[in-house]
Amino acid sequence: MTRILDGKALAARLRARVAEEVRDLRARTGIVPGLRVLLLGDHPASLAYVRTKEKAAREVGIDARVERLPAETEEARLLARLAELNADPAVHGILVQLPLPRHIDTVRVLSALDPRKDVDGFHPLNAGRLAQLSGAPAEDLLVPCTPRGCLLLLEEALGGLADLRGKRALVLGRSTIVGRPMAALLLAHDATVTIAHSRTRDLAGECRRAEILVAAAGRAELVRGDWLAEQAVVIDVGINRVPSPDGGHRLVGDVAFAEAVGRVAAITPVPGGVGPMTVACLLDNTLRACRAQLARPTLTRSSEPPS
Numbered sequence: 001m002t003r004i005l006d007g008k009a010l011a012a013r014l015r016a017r018v019a020e021e022v023r024d025l026r027a028r029t030g031i032v033p034g035l036r037v038l039l040l041g042d043h044p045a046s047l048a049y050v051r052t053k054e055k056a057a058r059e060v061g062i063d064a065r066v067e068r069l070p071a072e073t074e075e076a077r078l079l080a081r082l083a084e085l086n087a088d089p090a091v092h093g094i095l096v097q098l099p100l101p102r103h104i105d106t107v108r109v110l111s112a113l114d115p116r117k118d119v120d121g122f123h124p125l126n127a128g129r130l131a132q133l134s135g136a137p138a139e140d141l142l143v144p145c146t147p148r149g150c151l152l153l154l155e156e157a158l159g160g161l162a163d164l165r166g167k168r169a170l171v172l173g174r175s176t177i178v179g180r181p182m183a184a185l186l187l188a189h190d191a192t193v194t195i196a197h198s199r200t201r202d203l204a205g206e207c208r209r210a211e212i213l214v215a216a217a218g219r220a221e222l223v224r225g226d227w228l229a230e231q232a233v234v235i236d237v238g239i240n241r242v243p244s245p246d247g248g249h250r251l252v253g254d255v256a257f258a259e260a261v262g263r264v265a266a267i268t269p270v271p272g273g274v275g276p277m278t279v280a281c282l283l284d285n286t287l288r289a290c291r292a293q294l295a296r297p298t299l300t301r302s303s304e305p306p307s
């Protein structure tokens with residue numbers, strides 16, 4: 001029997017915990033965690049994502065606001081706004097919605113964030129700390145939301161993370177947003193990690209060896225049922241729009257779900273698996289960022305953003 005991992009239910013539990021802790025924090029200190037989401041341009045998918053994040057954050061008591069800037073905003077203008085938000089004590093989390101327009105240097109923008117406010121975990125300092133991680137992340141380390149959500153789903157599937165020790169884990173995809181930080185988290189928990197990507201030879205063979213598979217390639221149903229080891233645990237990050245028979249669209253993952261069910265031990269559905277966990281982890285990161293800033297109000301030298 002294949003267990004379908006209910007990301008919606010797990011995310012609802014995490015959101016409820018965050019809401020309770022935000023209430024407690026407010027009652028004890030009068031402080032409300034503040035989140036600012038910067039969106040350049042009006043790409044429809046990005047607009048939908050930022051609205052979802054803003055709504056979810058407000059529901060748990062976070063003071064969340066989306067700031068929209070024109071697509072043609074100059075990089076210097078964006079950096080100036082980030083500097084203001086970095087300096088604003090009411091703002092504990094800053095998220096710059098990606099992708100940015102082509103005329104803007106994404107690495108420069110992400111590097112300009114105060115790393116303690118980097119709730120997406122993409123600042124080089126946070127990425128570097130994650131790359132060096134062994135065991136569970138420290139309370140003040142901001143880990144990218146999607147991989148962290150995947151790890152929580154694995155914890156749920158395995159009944160704890162100790163079970164990752166020594167397991168053969170395959171991460172399909174090497175993006176800085178999902179694949180690489182996912183591999184770092186699995187390695188930190190002692191899994192034997194392989195990263196596959198678009199140049200990998202014999203992807204099916206790599207998948208068949210995996211006891212844990214995290215698929216983040218963005219290719220509809222790339223992974224077929226007979227590529228999967230029996231009793232594998234599968235986390236499907238992919239979100240792909242494909243035409244549906246009624247002339248509309250439907251969302252599918254990177255794994256052929258119907259073929260996997262009955263074969264693997266556990267799998268996340270698309271939608272309703274990783275997506276809700278990503279949003280819930282953003283709220284938790286914002287709360288963590290707020291707590292860390294209250295505990296240590298000034299930047300240490302090592303975490304100073306580059307000038």
Ligand code: NAD
Pocket residue numbers: 146172173174175176177178179196197198199200203216217218219222237238239240274275276278
């Ligand atoms: P990306 O395009 O940046 O990276 C895709 C990776 O997959 C690349 O490393 C590439 O080498 C690899 N790849 C592509 N085609 C391949 C193939 N045929 N064989 C082997 N490897 C291949 O994408 P991303 O930002 O990492 O996102 C991946 C997927 O996850 C997308 O579908 C995206 O929409 C989805 N996503 C979902 C969430 C969520 O919350 N559920 C969050 C982020 C991304």
